Structures are given as C-alpha cells and as structure tokens.
Amino acid sequence: MxxxxxxxxxxxxxxxxxxxxxxxxxxxxxxxxxxxxxLDKWPALKKWDRDYLVEVCGDNRFAVGPAQMTLTDYFVYSDQAQEERPLYLFDPKFANKVPQLGQDRLRSSVGSGSSFHIDPNSTSAWNAVVKGSKKWVLFPPDVVPPRVYPSSDGAEVSCHVSIT
Incomplete structure (x- = not known):
C-alpha cells in the first residue's frame, strides 16, 4: 500500500x-x-435525540441485520455491543414506517458499522454524521484491501477479519 x-x-x-x-x-x-x-440548516440536528426518535418511532420494528427491532431495543443493544461487527440499523422502508420524519433517514447509532462491502448497483454512498463521529477507511477502486476477497465478478466481498 x-x-x-x-x-x-x-x-x-x-x-x-x-x-x-x-x-x-x-x-x-x-x-x-x-x-x-x-447539514447546518437541517432541522433534525436540533430536533433529533434518542427520546424524540423513540417517541416518534414508537413500536415500529426496523431491519437490524437479520433481525427486526424497535428503536428502543436497538439503542439498548447498541449501548452494550462489544462485538467486532455489531449489528447495523439499516431499513430502506424507514421513512414509510415513520412518515412524520419525512425524508429524514436514520442510518446508524453509536457502535454501528459495517464490514468491507460493495454498495449494490454501484451506488455511491451519501452519509452524514448527526452526532458523534464516524470513521471510514477508503481504498482506491483498483486496490483490494488486505484479507478481503472479492468474487470473480466483483459483486460480492468476503472478509474474515475487520480492518481493525
């Protein structure tokens, strides 16, 4: 490298x-x-906190890895998660389940993350950090990171250990 x-x-x-x-x-x-x-003028920066989101989301269940959880349960999980690859709250139907939030989307919380992957359909990622900080590790398109094994067509990626 x-x-x-x-x-x-x-x-x-x-x-x-x-x-x-x-x-x-x-x-x-x-x-x-x-x-x-x-995000300087995005109202969610002042409005969104755990209490508000839990209240607005109520008993709705969201995709968290292979499971479905309420936001309350996800916050309990994420506060305690210590595994190398914690579950990531990512539900493409989030805005449909909670219309009050309109186009705002909640992608993750404390302790969330993902392993090496290729976004579907060669999409580009748009991410925003609302509170706290996030770390991204990006490699040039022609570089395969260490211990990462892409499929022959490049559509899938497997990784036995994380970058950390």
Whole structure:
C-alpha cells in the first residue's frame, strides 16, 4: 500500500461547492470528497435525540441485520455491543414506517458499522454524521484491501477479519 493511503485525513474537504464543480471534480473522476456544512440548516440536528426518535418511532420494528427491532431495543443493544461487527440499523422502508420524519433517514447509532462491502448497483454512498463521529477507511477502486476477497465478478466481498 502506498504511504499516502494510510494518512489519517487525506480526503479533500470542501464547503459551499457548486453542483457543477462537484460533478466535474469528484463524481465524474470517481474521487471521494468530504462536504462540510451540508447539514447546518437541517432541522433534525436540533430536533433529533434518542427520546424524540423513540417517541416518534414508537413500536415500529426496523431491519437490524437479520433481525427486526424497535428503536428502543436497538439503542439498548447498541449501548452494550462489544462485538467486532455489531449489528447495523439499516431499513430502506424507514421513512414509510415513520412518515412524520419525512425524508429524514436514520442510518446508524453509536457502535454501528459495517464490514468491507460493495454498495449494490454501484451506488455511491451519501452519509452524514448527526452526532458523534464516524470513521471510514477508503481504498482506491483498483486496490483490494488486505484479507478481503472479492468474487470473480466483483459483486460480492468476503472478509474474515475487520480492518481493525
């Protein structure tokens, strides 16, 4: 691996970038970027906390790995999770189950994460950290990370241990 890949913060950070600049400088050449300030005016930043989300979500059950859990149960689980690959709350029908939240989507909570994977249909990820911090490790498209084994067509990835 190249030394610069291992540097802590080597992804371009930009605030107030135009759509054209984003498409030409990052989307078209397939380069990662950290967009700053995108959530500054998002009402959920002030409104969303555990109590509010638990109240709004009520008894709705959400996809958490292979299981279905209420948000209350997920918070209990995530507070105690110590396994290397904790379950990740990701429910594509989240907004349908909780219309009050509209287009807002809850992707994860404390202690969540995912192993190496390829997003379906070659999608690009848009992630936002509402509270706390999140760590991403990105590799160039032509580099297979250590101990990661892609299928011959590149559609699936298996990994026996995490990057940590």
């Amino acid at each position: 190249k030394h610069e890949w291992l540097e802590r913060d080597n992804i371009v950070r930009r605030k107030g970038i135009s759509v054209d600049e984003f498409v030409l400088g990052f989307e078209t050449p397939n380069k990662p970027i950290l967009l700053e300030g995108c």
